[in-house]
Amino acid sequence: MIELIINGKPERLDEAPTVLALLEGRQLAGKRLAVERNGEIVPKGQHAHTLLTDGDRLEIVVAVGGG
Amino acid sequence: MNDSLMIAGKSYRSRLLVGTGKYKDFAETRAAIDASGAEIVTVAIRRTNIGQNAGEPNLLDVLPPERFTILPNTAGCYTADDAVRTLRLARELLDGHALVKLEVLGDPVSLFPNMPETLKAAEILVKDGFEVMVYCADDPIQAKMLEEIGCVAVMPLASLIGSGMGILNPWNLRLIIDQAKVPVLVDAGVGTASDAAIAMELGCDGVLMNTAIAHAKDPVLMASAMKKAVEAGREAFLAGRMPRKHYSADPSSPTSGLIGS
Numbered sequence: 001m002i003e004l005i006i007n008g009k010p011e012r013l014d015e016a017p018t019v020l021a022l023l024e025g026r027q028l029a030g031k032r033l034a035v036e037r038n039g040e041i042v043p044k045g046q047h048a049h050t051l052l053t054d055g056d057r058l059e060i061v062v063a064v065g066g067g
Numbered sequence: 068m069n070d071s072l073m074i075a076g077k078s079y080r081s082r083l084l085v086g087t088g089k090y091k092d093f094a095e096t097r098a099a100i101d102a103s104g105a106e107i108v109t110v111a112i113r114r115t116n117i118g119q120n121a122g123e124p125n126l127l128d129v130l131p132p133e134r135f136t137i138l139p140n141t142a143g144c145y146t147a148d149d150a151v152r153t154l155r156l157a158r159e160l161l162d163g164h165a166l167v168k169l170e171v172l173g174d175p176v177s178l179f180p181n182m183p184e185t186l187k188a189a190e191i192l193v194k195d196g197f198e199v200m201v202y203c204a205d206d207p208i209q210a211k212m213l214e215e216i217g218c219v220a221v222m223p224l225a226s227l228i229g230s231g232m233g234i235l236n237p238w239n240l241r242l243i244i245d246q247a248k249v250p251v252l253v254d255a256g257v258g259t260a261s262d263a264a265i266a267m268e269l270g271c272d273g274v275l276m277n278t279a280i281a282h283a284k285d286p287v288l289m290a291s292a293m294k295k296a297v298e299a300g301r302e303a304f305l306a307g308r309m310p311r312k313h314y315s316a317d318p319s320s321p322t323s324g325l326i327g328s
Binding site for chain 1: 086087088089090096109110111112113114115117125126127128137139140142152155156157158159160161228229275276277278
């Protein structure tokens with residue numbers, strides 16, 4: 001069991017996913033978004049190769065209307 | 068007339084930049100932006116909904132980056148660190164896109180810029196390869212500092228963000244415009260078309276606005292009005308206005324040949 005903080009909310013998972021697997025599990029894969037892990041950008045090309053670990057803090061962002 | 072706006076080596080036909088916030092829906096956003104003729108549109112960067120509304124439309128599908136120059140902002144950031152992190156996420160989101168709008172706010176009531184944090188963030192971002200357009204106070208000294216750091220445009224407020232109070236200190240704007248070697252754009256405060264025209268007549272290189280269009284009763288019509296106002300103000304600036312004569316009138320019609328003389 002691991003715990004991730006995703007967009008500020010704790011989530012428990014049975015096993016550590018890659019970034020891509022996490023996004024796929026939430027129907028977010030392939031969308032126009034960006035991921036930061038513990039303050040560092042995870043480039044799109046690395047989503048499939050980046051294995052998350054217990055305690056990781058993720059920010060998953062999109063563009064929204066703003067001025 | 069070739070009178071394009073050059074920002075970071077790229078030329079734009081439109082001197083009106085618009086935000087994408089506060090619209091009723093994406094259809095209205097797109098219709099207003101089309102009516103404005105804007106080529107550069109600002110967006111905000113926010114956490115996505117996780118696991119809900121998976122089919123929700125995405126702003127970048129409505130405003131494709133292939134068609135518009137997307138200008139991600141740091142609205143809502145109160146520290147240099149948060150602003151830098153937000154723009155690194157934006158660069159990743161937009162596949163390496165470097166042109167950004169930096170704003171570091173000082174307090175939620177006035178949304179006035181925190182200039183020490185703005186200067187700090189600008190230094191980090193410029194060193195990191197970003198092309199920084201920066202929201203700032205209408206302070207000629209700090210505007211110059213931002214230019215010297217390497218910002219590609221300085222964008223002083225005309226009045227508070229979202230206030231619609233117009234151009235409150237044209238003299239400060241003129242001081243900034245007269246000394247600047249990078250484009251100066253009024254960012255924030257425009258309420259109606261005449262405000263945009265005044266900004267351009269002062270010699271601003273462009274105007275960035277959001278609420279003046281989005282919160283008009285008819286946003287699409289106001290977007291069209293703003294397009295014309297920016298163009299009219301620019302042409303009036305280039306044409307050079309007549310001198311003001313404070314205490315003497317000067318008839319427009321001939322003074323000779325009057326009947327009965």
